[in-house]
Amino acid sequence: MDRDTRLAAMHWLEQRVPAVVVEIVEARGSAPRGAGTRMLVSAVQAIGSIGGGHLEWKALAAAKAMLSTRALAPRRERYPLGPALGQCCGGVVELEFSPLDDSALLRWPESPPLMHLQMHGAGHVGHAIATLLTTLDVRCDWIDERDDAFPPTTALGTPWPDGVRRREVDGAEGEVALAPAGAFFLVLTHDHALDLRIAEAALRRDDAGFVGVIGSKSKRERFRHRLAQRGMDEPRINRMQCPVGVAGIAGKQPEIIALAVVAQLMQHATALSPDAPRLRTTA
Numbered sequence: 001m002d003r004d005t006r007l008a009a010m011h012w013l014e015q016r017v018p019a020v021v022v023e024i025v026e027a028r029g030s031a032p033r034g035a036g037t038r039m040l041v042s043a044v045q046a047i048g049s050i051g052g053g054h055l056e057w058k059a060l061a062a063a064k065a066m067l068s069t070r071a072l073a074p075r076r077e078r079y080p081l082g083p084a085l086g087q088c089c090g091g092v093v094e095l096e097f098s099p100l101d102d103s104a105l106l107r108w109p110e111s112p113p114l115m116h117l118q119m120h121g122a123g124h125v126g127h128a129i130a131t132l133l134t135t136l137d138v139r140c141d142w143i144d145e146r147d148d149a150f151p152p153t154t155a156l157g158t159p160w161p162d163g164v165r166r167r168e169v170d171g172a173e174g175e176v177a178l179a180p181a182g183a184f185f186l187v188l189t190h191d192h193a194l195d196l197r198i199a200e201a202a203l204r205r206d207d208a209g210f211v212g213v214i215g216s217k218s219k220r221e222r223f224r225h226r227l228a229q230r231g232m233d234e235p236r237i238n239r240m241q242c243p244v245g246v247a248g249i250a251g252k253q254p255e256i257i258a259l260a261v262v263a264q265l266m267q268h269a270t271a272l273s274p275d276a277p278r279l280r281t282t283a
Helices: 002-015 053-069 102-106 124-133 172-178 192-203 217-229 254-272
Strands: 020-028 038-041 046-048 075-080 092-099 116-120 139-144 164-168 184-187 210-213
Touching: 002 038, 002 046, 002 102, 020 053, 038 053, 053 075, 053 092, 116 124, 116 172, 116 192, 124 139, 124 254, 139 172, 172 192, 184 192, 184 254, 192 210, 192 217, 210 217, 210 254
Parallel strands: 116 139, 116 184, 139 164, 184 210
Antiparallel strands: 020 038, 020 092, 038 046, 075 092
16 A cells, blocks of 8 residues: 555654665556656565556666665656566656655655545444554544454454554544544445444434445345335435445455455545546556
8 A cells, every 4th residue: 555655754764774766757658657756665675556567677776786885866657568578558658766765754744545445333344444444544443342352353363453443432433523534434344223323423423435335135125125214215215225245256254245345445435536546457
């Protein structure tokens, strides 16, 4: 994640690790990453990516050469992404190589999160979703009413990052009002009645970016009927996504469900940010 690269830069600067910041300052035509993308390079490690492929290999070599010769004056180089680099993107990328120092960090803005998610339910699926979210620049308030419901680590056994905040609360539906404008809501608790209360609270917010409820089509119809009985109009009810997850991914294992759900969250986050770059594989 670009956020993790910036955090690593802050840490390296504090530890006085000699490093070079490689930044895409211009990207014209077809290119694997856009302007503002950065990679952090030390003599023994690289964090982040400017797009992979031969372009990145060349940039790594150039940055390490700067470190080995101590020729750390900032400089720029232009790379056509064509046959000379063994890539077929067809665009042109201009890279800036500069030493990691206070001024480099000041020029490095902190990127906003991809989404702010309020996720209710710390069961197996919630655990799998939260684990996937740790690989993305997402702010997640993970909520459950049960004592000791949250697993101590991710499904990979790694510590939970600061971006995933686990919160044990009473009256989970009351937490909905505390989420920021544009927040996404994902409801997958152990109790259908609780699911309904949380979903209703989220749907009554005019500024929710996404409201998803785990469950079957029959659960969706029951919820729709009960919400209508409570005076909710059809357009508002229609904002509820149930079942959740992109279509076409088969399997009921928590990890597979999590993959489909996170993909759907990213679809909605991208739709709400029309200027965000679309997925591009390595050139």
